[in-house]
Structure formats: structure tokens, C-alpha cells
Amino acid sequence: MSDQTTSGPVLAADGTPLKRSLARALRLQKMRALALIAPLLLFVLITFIAPIADMLFRSVENQIVSETLPQTVVALADWDPTTGEAPDEAVYRALAADLKVAVEDKTHTRLGSRLNYELTGASSLFRKSGRKVKRMDLESDTSFKEAFTDIDRKWGEVAIWETIQTYSPKYTNGYFLNAVDMRKGPDGPEARPENQQIYMMLFGRTLFMSLVITMSCIILGYPVAWLLANLPTRTSNLLMILVLLPFWTSLLVRTSAWKVMLQQQGVINDTLVWLGLVADDARLVMINNQFGTIVAMTHILLPFMILPMYSVMQTIQPSYLRAAKSMGATNWTAFWRVYFPQSVPGIGAGSILVFILSIGYYITPEIVGGNTGTFISNRIAYHISSSLNWGLAAALGAILLAVVLLLYYVYDKIVGIDNVKLGG
Amino acid sequence: MADIHSSDAFVEFERVQKSYDGENLVVKDLNLVMPKGEFLTMLGPSGSGKTTCLMMLAGFETATHGDIRLDGESINNIPPHKRGIGMVFQNYALFPHMTVAENLSFPLEVRKMGKSEREAKVKRVLDMVQMGEFGGRRPAQLSGGQQQRIALARALVFEAELVLMDEPLGALDKQLREHMQFEIKRIADNLGITVVYVTHDQTEALTMSDRVAVFDDGRIQQLAxxxxxxxxxxxSFVAQFIGENNTLEGVVKEINGDVALVRLDDGELIDCKPVNVSKPGERTRVSIRPERVEYNKERLQEGVHTLKAEVMEFIYMGDIFRTRLKVAGNDEFIIKTRNAPDQVRLQPGTQIEIGWLPQDCRALDA
Known part of the structure; x- marks a missing residue:
């Protein structure tokens, strides 16, 4: 015990300040705890955090233009596209010099595909010019402008030069503008023509369908969770196995099963036709559209809704309902005023889980979504694996991440994250 | 029971039976008549059927057979929310998502009472349980005793004439429990309500009740x-269950009016009051309260039978002395004596003689 009557910090037995000796005593504990989680931390850092950070960085990175055409970018800096005239001879000479190096390094085709995202035809233009630029002689040739316009008259137009100039900085917001259906114009960002707009619609559809899926999970899952929590143990265990059974089945198998069920020659349509409810030539279209995606995903995500609801409902004692009834509440009032409010944390936890899972879902919409039932994630996958426009994919992914975080924040403000319970 | 006639019955159980599985009866042939304003406790070990009886009265369980009447009307087919019976639950069952005031106003809201009337009633009942300032709190912010008061207030706020309490003090510590026993009794008396109180704590039953129904094996063993x-x-079940009790076993030798002569298993003779025995030769279990046993020879009546006893253990308990004796082969025989200045403290190993008044020693069923 230190003497409290003396002024100054409380001292430990050996005279050092108590705070410092406490910190020293705790430091070893902290180090030991850190050493225990270090392997996992490193693993997550290397395999999860770093790739995500790298991908997100790609959404703004744009060094390919200035690296492949260093001299051209400098020479083009003073050109004003609003004059409507192609740049002067110096720019064409710089382009010839840059392209010669690029062709040797074989980087000109990559630049071509990069610029092709912004200007259709740029890819073939660069490939064609690459072949012919070898024949140019930087020392003896005089008019490079003529030589390039001979290769392709596009080189004499403003569009390609404008694109090169717009995308010459090392970092660009072009991918993000693209991801929200806009593009860089001469006067800053502008909307794309309507026939090119797709991403905002996809984002909207993804959010809307995720909401529908979450709502149908709540409606279908609530009674099941209630039964699970209130049936005698033996029956409820059996029911629990039925709920978990889909969990142990492959996702692909379940989705394909829905394909079998819902297609026009599938089980449901066949049954309806057999029963005479639907004419043979008017079979219902239930797959490869939004309906199919919603049905299949509701089924797949249902356990994620039921389990949090169940674990919350389990903690609601039956005596609450009895108490309400003893005070004169009807069954419905007792449920609505007493039971339901106490089960809301379970609904909240299940909803967050289902909504966030479904907003990024890929496999099921890919298989049963057709054209109208696909999500933004399917578009991201397309840009990653088919169009190879990783920058755009990264921008779309970053927006998706931001939307989820924003919704999470809003949810926290409205419902309160403390009200979310996964059990106990 | 004989002195209460069905005409002034408020709560009435007539030949009520209850079975959950169709094989065993949890409640066997229950008959009970309660007048208005009575505080009746159902006391018994767990599984004796007392809580089932309470739940049947509240309407959460249906009687398999028989009739339950409230104020002369059969309520068998009336759902719980229409019975108008207040109830205090074992774990209080205060709604955690509502404040104390909202909890109390809930029964008034479902009765479609106006806001000002509700507020007045909530305030009055909060004052009655001395919790006036706690209306805005949540149940989780209250201590166990405070929650108990609110649960009581909630059962009383809609002015039910009958209030059921299911072990309401089970979760409280001893001191608070004793205080609340007094409090509940005081409020019940002031309001003149009829209370059915379920407990397994016999002290609680003895201190609070007008009458106690001792339950065992689905039957009322004694109602008094x-x-x-x-x-x-x-x-002998009631004798064992209520208070401390000494038992000696033997056979009835003869019965002369109010006094039975019993030969204990080790051959000694004692005088008893015959209660559950009618003829010589029957086996019996003799019951004597520890505080009715006398070992001071000067205070014993002339001519009563005495027994030899050996002191096994002496326990000082402050207000009383508790002495364990070996009597007629039973070494769990307890006597209690008041800690008076002239009281002898018996030392272990001492041989004494004990006796009692014949009417304090009851010959019960074997």
C-alpha cells in the first residue's frame, strides 16, 4: 500500500510509479497473447488483407499510359483538344519513338487493350501501328504525322489523342466513373449514353433482390425458428436436423436441384400441366430470371436466418407470454407486444447476415439468374475473368464494399448493433 | 374445511384431476374451497402437484377431470386472459423491453383504459410498493427485491380480486425474503384480495397464510x-414436512379414549394421543416436536411414561440449545431448549430421562 497522503503519483513497493510497473507487468502478457495469434494474423494479412488492398488500388491505378508512352504524354500536355485539330508533328514523332520501344517490349498491345476500355477500336489501332512502326526511321523520316495517318486515319482524328491525354495521369477516377455509368469528358465527368448504362441498374437490382430475399427469409424463417424454440427437445432436434441438412449439401447441388425443379420441362411445370392447371404450351417461366434467383437464394440462405432467430427465441421464457395473458392480453397481443419485440435482435442478426451474404452472392445468380436475375458480383466476375478489365472490377468491388459498410452504419444508427444477438 | 360452506366460496376446486401423459395423475381428486379474502398457501415438495393446481386456476393448464369455479362460475372453458386473475411468476416475468411504468400499464392498456386513468393507477400502485421513483427504469436496472415489488404491483394494478403467486420469493436472499413476506401479507390484507400462494418453504407458508394446504403425491394431505x-x-407426512419433528416407531398396545399406549420397537412404553390409529396391534409412527420434550424431572407430570436417553451432541445456536439424543435406538432425536439463565447445558455422554405431555405426542400412520 502506498501512502496516499503524499502528493504525486502512487508508487509501487520498489519506488517506481505504480502505473509504469503495472504497464510493465501487463506488457509480457500482451506479448504472449500477440504471439499466440501471430500465425493467424500473418495468414490473414498475406492471404486476405493484402490481396484486397491490392485489388482496391487497381481501381485508381493508371500508370500504363505514362509508362508506355512517356515522351508522347509530355509532348501532348500542351495540346488543346477543343480546337478540333490533331496535335502537331512533335507529338507524332514522340509517339513513333515511344512505340518503337513498346513494340520491342511487346507492351503496346496491353496499352491498346487498356485504351480500348475507353475508346472502342484503340486495341486494333495499336496492334496495327505496332507492326508498321518498325519500318519508320526516327533519324531520316520527316513527317511522322503523315506516316501515322497512312497507317490508320484514326491517328489524324481528335478522339484517340483526347483519350490518351485524358488517361495520361498516373491515377484516374475513370474506373469509378465507369462503374457508376459515367465517363471522363473534356469538361469533366459526364453521363454515358443510355444504351451503355448498366452498372447503376445492376447495383439497384442487387440491392432490391437482396432485400426481397431477406424479407422472404424472415417470413419463412420466423415460424420455423419459433417452432424450434418451443417444441419439446426431441421433436425440435429432428426439425433442427432438417434445417441444417441443406447446410451439409453442396451449394452447387442445391442450385442445380432448383434448376431441375423450376425449368419449363421441370418437376413443377410437369406437375402443373399434369394437374391441368397450366396449359402445355403456356408453361411457367420460373428459371433464368429474377424469380428463379430469389427462390433459390431464399432456400440457400434460410438457415442463416433461422439459426440466429432460434438462438434468441430460445432465451425468451414462456412465462413472459403467460404473464401477458394473465394480465388480460389476447394471444395476438401477447405475441405482438411481448414476444415479438424480444425476438427482434434475432431478426436483426439474421437479416444482416442474409443481406450481406446475398449482396455479394455469385454462384446461384450465375446458374439460375439468366439475364434478368444476375447480380453485380456476376459482372465483377466477368471483368475479372473474361474482359480482363481488372480496374473496373476493382472499382465495382470497392463500391459494393462501401455500400455494405454504409448500410451497416445506417442499420447501427436505426436498430443499434447492440440489439443484434447471435445467441445467449 | 367443514366450517366453510360452498355458498361463500370464492375459489372452488371440485374433484379436480390432472394428467399430462394419460398414465399418471399429477393431481388426484382435489377438493378445495376458499372464501373471499383468504390467503391460502399451497405447500409441498417439488412434483407434489401444487404448481399444476395454480396453473389450472390461472388457465394455463386444463383440468383433465372436475370443475374449477371462480365466484360461483365454472372457469374450465374460459381462456386465461378473460379470467381476470393477477399472477406473480417465479422469475417475475417482467417484460425486459419495457420500462417499469410500461410494464405496469400493460394490463391497463389491453383493457383499453384511457391514458390519464392509466397513469394515475400506475402511480398509485408504484407508491403502494414504495417504488414511486422507479417508473422510468428498465427491469434489468433493478435489484431482485425491486423487481419482485414491480411484479407484485403488476399483478395488482388491474385490481384483480384473486392473485396467484408462484414461489415469488424463491430468488431472494433470506433477509429480503423475510421482509417481502411481511410486505406481501400487509398489502394483501390492506386490499382485501384473495391470494393463492405456492411455495416449498414451510416457514414462508406458516408466517403468511390464513390456511395452508400441504400437498404430496397429488393430494392435499392437510388443509388447516x-x-x-x-x-x-x-x-406423518405433514408432521415430517412442517417444522422439525422426532419420530419413534412402534405398535399400539391399547387405546383408552384420548390416550394410546404404544410399545416402541425396543420394548419401552409411551403415552400418545391417537390420531391415525384406531385399534391395538396397529403399527404406528409417533411424532413429537423437539421443543415439547422435557428432561427436567421436576417439570414432568406425575405418572407419565419416560424414556432413557443418551446425549450425543450439544449445539449452541444462540437463542436456543439444540441437543441430539439417542432414544429407543433412534440417534437423530432432537430436543430444543430455550437459552434461559437456569437452563442446563447437556454434555455429550450424559444419561437423562425424557418425557412429554401425552397430547403433544401424536400416534400417526406408519
């Missing part, structure tokens, strides 16, 4: 005021 129950148990 506390003093009768304690001093005149009708069978």
Missing part, C-alpha cells in the same frame, strides 16, 4: 391454519 398444522399434524 398454520398453528393447527404445526401442532396437530394429521399424518
Amino acid at each position: 391454519p398454520p398453528d393447527t398444522l404445526y401442532e396437530q399434524p394429521e399424518n
Whole structure:
């Protein structure tokens, strides 16, 4: 015990300040705890955090233009596209010099595909010019402008030069503008023509369908969770196995099963036709559209809704309902005023889980979504694996991440994250 | 029971039976008549059927057979929310998502009462349980005793004439429990409400009740005021269950009016009051309260039978001395003596003689 009557910090037995000796005593504990989680931390850092950070960085990175055409970018800096005239001879000479190096390094085709995202035809233009630029002689040739316009008259137009100039900085917001259906114009960002707009619609559809899926999970899952929590143990265990059974089945198998069920020659349509409810030539279209995606995903995500609801409902004692009834509440009032409010944390936890899972879902919409039932994630996958426009994919992914975080924040403000319970 | 006629019955159980599985009866042939304003406790070990009876009265369980009447009307087919019975639950069942005031106003809201009337009633009942300032708190912010008061207030706020309490003090510590026993009794008396109180704590039952129904094995073993129950148990279960009790086993030798002569298993003879025995030769279990045993020879009546006893253990308990004796082969024989200045402290190993008044020693069923 230190003497409290003396002024100054409380001292430990050996005279050092108590705070410092406490910190020293705790430091070893902290180090030991850190050493225990270090392997996992490193693993997550290397395999999860770093790739995500790298991908997100790609959404703004744009060094390919200035690296492949260093001299051209400098020479083009003073050109004003609003004059409507192609740049002067110096720019064409710089382009010839840059392209010669690029062709040797074989980087000109990559630049071509990069610029092709912004200007259709740029890819073939660069490939064609690459072949012919070898024949140019930087020392003896005089008019490079003529030589390039001979290769392709596009080189004499403003569009390609404008694109090169717009995308010459090392970092660009072009991918993000693209991801929200806009593009860089001469006067800053502008909307794309309507026939090119797709991403905002996809984002909207993804959010809307995720909401529908979450709502149908709540409606279908609530009674099941209630039964699970209130049936005698033996029956409820059996029911629990039925709920978990889909969990142990492959996702692909379940989705394909829905394909079998819902297609026009599938089980449901066949049954309806057999029963005479639907004419043979008017079979219902239930797959490869939004309906199919919603049905299949509701089924797949249902356990994620039921389990949090169940674990919350389990903690609601039956005596609450009895108490309400003893005070004169009807069954419905007792449920609505007493039971339901106490089960809301379970609904909240299940909803967050289902909504966030479904907003990024890929496999099921890919298989049963057709054209109208696909999500933004399917578009991201397309840009990653088919169009190879990783920058755009990264921008779309970053927006998706931001939307989820924003919704999470809003949810926290409205419902309160403390009200979310996964059990106990 | 004989002195209460069906005409002034408020709560009435008539030949009520209850079975959950169709094989065993949890409640067997229950008959009970309660007048208005009575505080009746159902006391018994767990599984004796007392809580089932309470739940049948509240309407959460249906009687398999028989009739339950409230104020002369059969309520068998009336759902719980229309019975108008207040209830205090074992774990209070205060709604955690509502404040104390909202909890209390809930029964008034479902009765479609106006806002100002509700507020007045909530305030009045909060004052009654001395919790006036706690209306805005949540149940989780209250201590166990405070929650108990609110649960009581909630059962009373809609002015039910009958209030059921299911072990309401089970979760409280001893001191608070004793205080609340007094409090509940005071409020019940002031309001003149009829209370059915379920507990397994016999002290609680004795201190609070007008009458106690001792349950065992699905039957009421004895229904009597506390003093009768304690001093005149009708069978050995009640004698054992209520208070501390000494038992000696033997065979009835002869019965002369109010006095039976019993030969204990080790051959000694004692005088008893015959309660559950009718003829010589029957086996019997003799019950004597520890505080009615006398070992001071000067105070013993002339001519009563005495027994030899050996002191096994002496325990000082402050207000009383508790002495364990070996009597007629039973070494769990307890006597209690008041800690008076002239009281002898018996040392272990001492040989004494004990005796009692014949009417304090009851020959019950074997």
C-alpha cells in the first residue's frame, strides 16, 4: 500500500510509479497473447488483407499510359483538344519513338487493350501501328504525322489523342466513373449514353433482390425458428436436423436441384400441366430470371436466418407470454407486444447476415439468374475473368464494399448493433 | 374445511384431476374451497402437484377431470386472459423491453383504459410498493427485491380480486425474503384480495397464510391454519414436512379414549394421543416436536411414561440449545431448549430421562 497522503503519483513497493510497473507487468502478457495469434494474423494479412488492398488500388491505378508512352504524354500536355485539330508533328514523332520501344517490349498491345476500355477500336489501332512502326526511321523520316495517318486515319482524328491525354495521369477516377455509368469528358465527368448504362441498374437490382430475399427469409424463417424454440427437445432436434441438412449439401447441388425443379420441362411445370392447371404450351417461366434467383437464394440462405432467430427465441421464457395473458392480453397481443419485440435482435442478426451474404452472392445468380436475375458480383466476375478489365472490377468491388459498410452504419444508427444477438 | 360452506366460496376446486401423459395423475381428486379474502398457501415438495393446481386456476393448464369455479362460475372453458386473475411468476416475468411504468400499464392498456386513468393507477400502485421513483427504469436496472415489488404491483394494478403467486420469493436472499413476506401479507390484507400462494418453504407458508394446504403425491394431505398444522399434524407426512419433528416407531398396545399406549420397537412404553390409529396391534409412527420434550424431572407430570436417553451432541445456536439424543435406538432425536439463565447445558455422554405431555405426542400412520 502506498501512502496516499503524499502528493504525486502512487508508487509501487520498489519506488517506481505504480502505473509504469503495472504497464510493465501487463506488457509480457500482451506479448504472449500477440504471439499466440501471430500465425493467424500473418495468414490473414498475406492471404486476405493484402490481396484486397491490392485489388482496391487497381481501381485508381493508371500508370500504363505514362509508362508506355512517356515522351508522347509530355509532348501532348500542351495540346488543346477543343480546337478540333490533331496535335502537331512533335507529338507524332514522340509517339513513333515511344512505340518503337513498346513494340520491342511487346507492351503496346496491353496499352491498346487498356485504351480500348475507353475508346472502342484503340486495341486494333495499336496492334496495327505496332507492326508498321518498325519500318519508320526516327533519324531520316520527316513527317511522322503523315506516316501515322497512312497507317490508320484514326491517328489524324481528335478522339484517340483526347483519350490518351485524358488517361495520361498516373491515377484516374475513370474506373469509378465507369462503374457508376459515367465517363471522363473534356469538361469533366459526364453521363454515358443510355444504351451503355448498366452498372447503376445492376447495383439497384442487387440491392432490391437482396432485400426481397431477406424479407422472404424472415417470413419463412420466423415460424420455423419459433417452432424450434418451443417444441419439446426431441421433436425440435429432428426439425433442427432438417434445417441444417441443406447446410451439409453442396451449394452447387442445391442450385442445380432448383434448376431441375423450376425449368419449363421441370418437376413443377410437369406437375402443373399434369394437374391441368397450366396449359402445355403456356408453361411457367420460373428459371433464368429474377424469380428463379430469389427462390433459390431464399432456400440457400434460410438457415442463416433461422439459426440466429432460434438462438434468441430460445432465451425468451414462456412465462413472459403467460404473464401477458394473465394480465388480460389476447394471444395476438401477447405475441405482438411481448414476444415479438424480444425476438427482434434475432431478426436483426439474421437479416444482416442474409443481406450481406446475398449482396455479394455469385454462384446461384450465375446458374439460375439468366439475364434478368444476375447480380453485380456476376459482372465483377466477368471483368475479372473474361474482359480482363481488372480496374473496373476493382472499382465495382470497392463500391459494393462501401455500400455494405454504409448500410451497416445506417442499420447501427436505426436498430443499434447492440440489439443484434447471435445467441445467449 | 367443514366450517366453510360452498355458498361463500370464492375459489372452488371440485374433484379436480390432472394428467399430462394419460398414465399418471399429477393431481388426484382435489377438493378445495376458499372464501373471499383468504390467503391460502399451497405447500409441498417439488412434483407434489401444487404448481399444476395454480396453473389450472390461472388457465394455463386444463383440468383433465372436475370443475374449477371462480365466484360461483365454472372457469374450465374460459381462456386465461378473460379470467381476470393477477399472477406473480417465479422469475417475475417482467417484460425486459419495457420500462417499469410500461410494464405496469400493460394490463391497463389491453383493457383499453384511457391514458390519464392509466397513469394515475400506475402511480398509485408504484407508491403502494414504495417504488414511486422507479417508473422510468428498465427491469434489468433493478435489484431482485425491486423487481419482485414491480411484479407484485403488476399483478395488482388491474385490481384483480384473486392473485396467484408462484414461489415469488424463491430468488431472494433470506433477509429480503423475510421482509417481502411481511410486505406481501400487509398489502394483501390492506386490499382485501384473495391470494393463492405456492411455495416449498414451510416457514414462508406458516408466517403468511390464513390456511395452508400441504400437498404430496397429488393430494392435499392437510388443509388447516398454520398453528393447527404445526401442532396437530394429521399424518406423518405433514408432521415430517412442517417444522422439525422426532419420530419413534412402534405398535399400539391399547387405546383408552384420548390416550394410546404404544410399545416402541425396543420394548419401552409411551403415552400418545391417537390420531391415525384406531385399534391395538396397529403399527404406528409417533411424532413429537423437539421443543415439547422435557428432561427436567421436576417439570414432568406425575405418572407419565419416560424414556432413557443418551446425549450425543450439544449445539449452541444462540437463542436456543439444540441437543441430539439417542432414544429407543433412534440417534437423530432432537430436543430444543430455550437459552434461559437456569437452563442446563447437556454434555455429550450424559444419561437423562425424557418425557412429554401425552397430547403433544401424536400416534400417526406408519
